[in-house]
Amino acid sequence: MNIEELCRLIDKKAPDLVQSLSKLVKQPSISAKGVGLVECASLVREMMEEAGIKSEFIDIEGAPPFVFGEVKSKRHDAKTIIFYNHYDVQPPDPVELWSSDPFAAEIREGKMFGRGVSDNKADIISRINLVKAFLELGDLPCNVKFIVEGEEEIGSPHLPVLAERNAERLRADACIWESGGLDEKERPEITLGMKGILYVELRSQVATRDAHSSLGAAVANPAWRLVWALSKIKGEDEKILIPGWYEDVKELTDEELKALEEMPLEEELIKADLGVKEFLPGISGMKLKRALVGSPTATICGFQSGYTGPGSKTVLPSTALAKIDFRLVPDQKPEKLLKALESHLAFHGFGDIEVCVLAKEEAGRTRLDEEIVHCAAEAAKQTYGRDAIIKLSSAGSGPMYLFTKRLKTPSICIGCTHAFERAHAPDENLRLDIFIQGTKWVARTLSLFGKQNQR
Structure with a gap:
């Protein structure tokens, strides 16, 4: 399969991706208040099925449904990628500071505004639809699994139980985590860990x-x-x-310190965005x-x-x-x-x-020398025409340790968001051009990983 043909198909389907994202954002799913979680899980599952991804609910007592999806490559030697995402969102409060209804998915100036649009519903739509595009053109370069939970924003209290009971189902050669995208100067970032x-x-x-x-x-x-x-x-x-x-x-380690030294950090841009002097x-x-x-x-x-x-x-x-x-x-x-x-x-x-x-x-972190890191870096260069920034860890938290430590699955964050998305804050937003470009970045990563990692 020609990856450029796939990217052209993603461009052609861009209006469909935006429409699907709007539909998902308009469905409230606030885990802190238990609002709309089952409805949102059902919508995610419905979208998976429409894309040709076999899906089901995995029920854990006391938790909203986990959505598990899987589609296999026709190749008998294909390796497996698992996507981790979450359909729950933060409360929109304080609502009075929003420029529009937090669940209206309003589009203005090339951005979609809404609670959860960047954290993390854009990645869900992006990944479902890139799989759909691969299938429309014939086959996937690797087997793909999805696990989408509804409690990430409250600390994923039931994910450890899910991982313990379903370790084999969740096992993969690499994991592409939620979040990830472009930094303050629109450079692609690959994040290797979470606090x-x-x-x-x-x-x-x-x-x-x-x-x-x-x-x-x-x-x-x-x-x-x-x-x-x-x-x-x-x-x-x-x-x-x-x-x-x-x-x-x-x-x-010395290698990590070297990577940290090489990582640019736009201090003045960050301060300006936050409105702090120092x-x-x-x-x-x-x-x-x-x-x-x-x-x-x-x-x-x-x-x-x-x-x-x-x-x-x-x-x-x-x-x-x-x-x-x-x-x-x-x-x-x-x-x-x-x-x-x-x-x-x-x-x-x-x-x-x-x-x-x-x-x-716990914190989780992936080694710098993992092959999925190299594939994502090469895919970023193909997509954006510039080298990716390697971040050892996000300053934020997430249950990545369950994959990196317990399941021994190297995990990275790449995706379709940007540094000024205002996640967890009023006027959370997503740039729609980055949404489509990020989808192509992840698709290229799968293509490269599939070519270089035959069993």
Whole structure:
């Protein structure tokens, strides 16, 4: 099969891809609120079947449906690629900051706007349709599997169970992960890993109801207790204060450090996009790269207590709550760190603060010398006419470790998104030209992998 013929077919089918993406974005699927998940899973499965991909639901108790799809090459010696994606999305809040309805899939200035359009519904549509294009022209260069879950945005709590029960079904020679695309200067990026995460909610409660603030002279304030507890977790120098937190951090190899040095990072463009004047003190250049890729973090994501509406209300709150995410790097274990956090709080007199785990997963990373990395790099050069940027890891998290560590499947992120997509934020968007180009990039990667990796 001529890959250029396939790319021409993708160009011809571009309006169909955009229409399918619009349909999927218009279906809300908010895992944090349990909204629309079954309906969205059914829509993904329907689209797979229409493309010629045999699909089914895999049910795990307590989880929305996993969508498993598979289509085999006619070649008896073909290797296997598995696509990992998720159909769930973040809540659209604050809705009032959107320029259009988050689930209207409005197109303007060459972009589609909507919650989940870039994270991660564009990749779902892209990958289903590139398989469809291969089949229309005769055959696939390799066997293809899909696993699409509905809980990625809340930490994939049931994916480990799925992987344990269905290890053989999920086994493949390589995995193409969700996300990936172009950086701030429109250079193709190949990301080799994801950080892990320990996401907790800290709760302080001192009374059964709120009271008049004059009683603050006699009754403990849970908000202050929580503030004091938080001050024991992280210092003003940005270092995590919990004993043993850094002891399992895996050091970067010389090869990884070289790749990190060669990786460009557009600091000024990133600051401009975020609307910040500076990064943290002393964080720039190689230090910034190492922080994003290889350093654990602790981030307060939210704090709630008392009255925060307009005007004043003199109240002594009965409860206080903080949400914190700890980003983890290879070899850190969330279970071990959770125990360390609880012990640390108790040691400092905050054993009464309840620690509730909302998400936990290890970091995952693929080696630089894996063949799927080389195929994706060559495919990027063919598609965009320029060398790809190799990123050791995303600064974000995902359950990639289940594939890289447990299933021993090298995994990379490539796709059809871009650096200014505003994922998780108001006005999340997708550039439609990159959507189509990214689809061709992944198709070329499959073609090269199939040619070079015969059994």
